[in-house]
Amino acid sequence: MRIVLLGGPGAGKGTQAQKLSEKFSLPHIATGDILRQAVKDGTEMGIKAKSYMDKGLLVPDEVVIGIIKDRFNQDDVKSGFVLDGFPRTVPQAESLDSITKEMNMPIDAVVNIKTSPDVVVERLSGRRTCKECQTVYHIVYSPPKVDGKCDRCGGELYQRDDDKEETIRKRLDVYEKQTFPLLEYYKNSGKLLEVCGDVSIDEVFESIVQALKK
Numbered sequence: 001m002r003i004v005l006l007g008g009p010g011a012g013k014g015t016q017a018q019k020l021s022e023k024f025s026l027p028h029i030a031t032g033d034i035l036r037q038a039v040k041d042g043t044e045m046g047i048k049a050k051s052y053m054d055k056g057l058l059v060p061d062e063v064v065i066g067i068i069k070d071r072f073n074q075d076d077v078k079s080g081f082v083l084d085g086f087p088r089t090v091p092q093a094e095s096l097d098s099i100t101k102e103m104n105m106p107i108d109a110v111v112n113i114k115t116s117p118d119v120v121v122e123r124l125s126g127r128r129t130c131k132e133c134q135t136v137y138h139i140v141y142s143p144p145k146v147d148g149k150c151d152r153c154g155g156e157l158y159q160r161d162d163d164k165e166e167t168i169r170k171r172l173d174v175y176e177k178q179t180f181p182l183l184e185y186y187k188n189s190g191k192l193l194e195v196c197g198d199v200s201i202d203e204v205f206e207s208i209v210q211a212l213k214k
């Protein structure tokens, strides 16, 4: 199965991608995670990307398209994938179409997780992420068993630099202007499925699984 998850900041893309990846044994490909790893490693690409990410802006298309092309060269994507955070602009969606066409691996479904802006700030300010394996938690809605430690690998949990209220507002604005038009793009392709993201993590997951069955 080849799935794309769409939705604004804090919609729950990463959370649901993790669950889908486990349920269907698919690689979870998140451009945000790949970029944060590059920042942590201090690579040239990471240093460039950080200046955009810290301001809540999108990293230039050519950089993220390059990341996806490299990732799609790895063998595991042949069994399917869950894409989280890519595409985010129409040029990125067009590139994804040409990459998947060339590889003869068409996207099966594009799932848009719809959330209201009110829930997003609370979700993002309470988010904690594992430094080692990127598993996502929330201090109230999805807390780790041991405070500050990842249930999966024991790694230390941290708060993302771009989860400050001012940057969250900017990310929401960028989403409205640059990513929202993608919904029209995918509606026209007939692959768009929409689910409500304003309910619990398990309820959102159940809606996605039901929508995919159809």
Ligand code: AP5
Pocket (backbone or CB within 6 Å): 007, 008, 009, 010, 011, 012, 013, 014, 015, 016, 031, 032, 033, 035, 052, 053, 054, 056, 057, 058, 059, 060, 061, 064, 084, 085, 086, 087, 088, 092, 123, 124, 126, 127, 128, 136, 137, 138, 139, 141, 142, 162, 171, 197, 198, 199, 200, 201, 202, 204
């Ligand atoms: P990225 O990492 O992709 O961030 P984002 O899209 O802003 O999305 P988030 O990771 O903030 O939220 P999410 O939807 O994954 O929510 P999550 O599951 O974590 O991108 C970061 C930056 O990288 C961008 O700003 C940009 O600069 C750059 N970038 C990345 N991709 C790019 C691209 N393609 N092009 C250009 N630039 C790119 O959930 C959030 C919190 O809520 C968690 O704590 C979770 O536990 C909790 N939660 C989730 N669901 C629920 C629920 N149903 N109920 C209660 N709590 C919930």
